[in-house]
Amino acid sequence: MGKRKIEIMDTTLRDGEQTSGVSFSAAEKLTIAQLLLEELHIDRIEIASARVSEGEFQGVKGIMEWATAKGYTDKIEVLSFVDGGVSIEWMKKAGAKVQNLLTKGSLNHLTHQLKKTPEQHFTEIAQAIALAKANNIETNVYLEDWSNGMRNSPEYVFHYLDFLTQQPVKRILLPDTLGVLIPSETFEFISKITAKYPNTHFDFHAHNDYDLSVANAIEAVKAGIHGLHVTVNGMGERAGNAPLESTVAVINDFIPEVSINVKESSLYSVSKLVETFTGYRIPANKPIVGDNVFTQTAGIHADGDNKNNLYFNDLLPERFGRKRKYALGKTSGKANIEKNLQELGLQLNQEDLKLVTQRIIELGDKKETVTKEDLPYIISDVLDSQTYEERIIVESYVLVHAKGMRPSTTLCLKIDGETIEENAQGDGQFDAFMNALAKIYKSKKMSLPKLIDYAVRIPPGSSSDALCETIITWTNNGKEFKTRGLDSDQTVAAIVATQKMLNVVSI
Numbered sequence: 049m050g051k052r053k054i055e056i057m058d059t060t061l062r063d064g065e066q067t068s069g070v071s072f073s074a075a076e077k078l079t080i081a082q083l084l085l086e087e088l089h090i091d092r093i094e095i096a097s098a099r100v101s102e103g104e105f106q107g108v109k110g111i112m113e114w115a116t117a118k119g120y121t122d123k124i125e126v127l128s129f130v131d132g133g134v135s136i137e138w139m140k141k142a143g144a145k146v147q148n149l150l151t152k153g154s155l156n157h158l159t160h161q162l163k164k165t166p167e168q169h170f171t172e173i174a175q176a177i178a179l180a181k182a183n184n185i186e187t188n189v190y191l192e193d194w195s196n197g198m199r200n201s202p203e204y205v206f207h208y209l210d211f212l213t214q215q216p217v218k219r220i221l222l223p224d225t226l227g228v229l230i231p232s233e234t235f236e237f238i239s240k241i242t243a244k245y246p247n248t249h250f251d252f253h254a255h256n257d258y259d260l261s262v263a264n265a266i267e268a269v270k271a272g273i274h275g276l277h278v279t280v281n282g283m284g285e286r287a288g289n290a291p292l293e294s295t296v297a298v299i300n301d302f303i304p305e306v307s308i309n310v311k312e313s314s315l316y317s318v319s320k321l322v323e324t325f326t327g328y329r330i331p332a333n334k335p336i337v338g339d340n341v342f343t344q345t346a347g348i349h350a351d352g353d354n355k356n357n358l359y360f361n362d363l364l365p366e367r368f369g370r371k372r373k374y375a376l377g378k379t380s381g382k383a384n385i386e387k388n389l390q391e392l393g394l395q396l397n398q399e400d401l402k403l404v405t406q407r408i409i410e411l412g413d414k415k416e417t418v419t420k421e422d423l424p425y426i427i428s429d430v431l432d433s434q435t436y437e438e439r440i441i442v443e444s445y446v447l448v449h450a451k452g453m454r455p456s457t458t459l460c461l462k463i464d465g466e467t468i469e470e471n472a473q474g475d476g477q478f479d480a481f482m483n484a485l486a487k488i489y490k491s492k493k494m495s496l497p498k499l500i501d502y503a504v505r506i507p508p509g510s511s512s513d514a515l516c517e518t519i520i521t522w523t524n525n526g527k528e529f530k531t532r533g534l535d536s537d538q539t540v541a542a543i544v545a546t547q548k549m550l551n552v553v554s555i
């Protein structure tokens with residue numbers, strides 16, 4: 049028997065955009081829509097709410113022009129309202145072809161928000177569906193607050209579903225709008241519905257208020273649901289929606305009787321792009337996509353990985369386009385350090401390895417972060433040897449920051465013994481420094497890694513003359529790495545980190 053297919057509907061561009069403080073531009077929406085459909089192979093996407101704004105209208109119009117040329121119009125959905133045709137008119141002008149009509153799935157919401165009777169609501173819904181059909185727009189229907197409806201007014205929900213399943217509706221969408229379900233209830237409610245209406249397509253839409261969105265989505269699949277709603281990075285209102293990444297991994301690893309289309313190996317790159325567009329940072333411990341989730345910190349774990357991969361589970365980072373890392377700090381043993389040295393192409397004898405391990409543990413004890421790129425410096429320092437020579441040295445600089453003037457820098461850089469001087473302006477002191485550096489590199493026809501992240505923190509435990517730790521993330525030839533600088537001045541710490549970067553890439 050073939051596997052049961054579960055449709056994945058991604059609503060990053062609609063419900064995900066309801067994350068407080070997040071707003072996509074039309075161009076960002078188009079890029080994300082293209083990646084969701086073509087790179088990740090998501091089945092359907094919900095891209096906006098109708099009527100919201102002119103920007104939203106332009107976003108939908110742009111996506112629909114692209115989708116029409118590609119033949120994807122039936123994969124693209126817009127949330128619409130029971131509003132006497134205003135949403136349909138808006139969608140028609142934007143070229144959208146599928147409405148997800150927002151209706152009331154609990155008697156409580158119907159009575160207190162719309163202040164209507166079920167019969168009045170159903171009549172208006174039938175009109176909205178008919179009007180859409182007349183305009184060549186297909187209809188799916190959301191039962192907003194459905195989960196509370198099943199708890200508190202099940203007779204209303206079933207009365208409504210009896211009516212709705214007779215309407216020309218393609219899918220019925222069952223949201224746990226307030227994220228109140230627990231897995232056993234999700235299974236019970238959805239089982240009742242799929243048993244009663246075996247010929248109707250139902251989607252489940254989870255929210256994460258109790259951190260149960262993925263668990264609920266899984267129970268919905270077991271109870272016979274046909275589609276699941278997710279968002280990239282679990283974005284969404286309040287605690288967000290079911291995260292695409294973990295929902296996909298759990299289904300693939302634990303429910304073999306169903307299949308989904310999503311391409312796992314592109315999950316990480318799309319997640320990072322959405323993070324960049326939204327400025328909504330992915331927590332480091334977020335499964336699949338967080339910075340730390342494929343990093344072994346404990347020495348014993350790194351050692352076990354060398355001995356038959358004893359500390360691996362099925363979530364291999366390569367599945368998601370990622371790599372395992374080995375952290376450096378006070379819980380590192382020599383196995384962690386050897387793994388990092390291998391990556392840098394460096395080797396130490398056992399005695400030196402012990403000394404370097406000891407120094408890293410000491411730094412970790414002082415709460416300092418140690419990156420792989422710090423290793424050459426630590427080795428050179430600990431072994432007091434010529435192991436590591438700097439080819440490139442920031443010899444001197446003047447940083448100017450004065451009110452009413454653009455920040456500027458004069459920089460003298462020594463490359464293989466030759467000193468070169470340049471001036472530049474920038475948006476800030478460090479930007480001016482980087483612009484001067486870029487000029488020097490250009491004149492020497494050398495390429496400079498790209499800065500992709502800049503984080504400053506004060507190591508906990510520092511006294512009032514606090515040291516700043518600046519950790520800069522760079523990319524060079526598709527490889528990402530971090531360097532760190534420590535100084536009482538933030539810009540100087542950044543320059544220290546930059547000098548390390550210049551030498552690391554020239555090893």
Ligand SMILES: CC(=O)SCCNC(=O)CCNC(=O)[C@H](O)C(C)(C)COP(=O)(O)OP(=O)(O)OC[C@H]1O[C@@H](n2cnc3c(N)ncnc32)[C@H](O)[C@@H]1OP(=O)(O)O
Nearest residue numbers: 063097099100127129130131150151152161162190192223
């Ligand atoms: C599934 C979900 O996540 S629900 C999220 C729904 N999406 C959104 O709200 C998108 C953003 N919303 C908006 O831009 C606006 O709220 C609009 C354009 C939809 C409406 O704006 P406004 O007219 O200013 O009203 P407001 O924002 O206060 O919304 C409340 C009105 O919507 C009505 N309403 C609530 N649910 C619905 C519905 N399903 N269909 C139609 N109207 C509804 C309320 O009864 C209320 O009407 P009233 O003022 O006549 O009492």
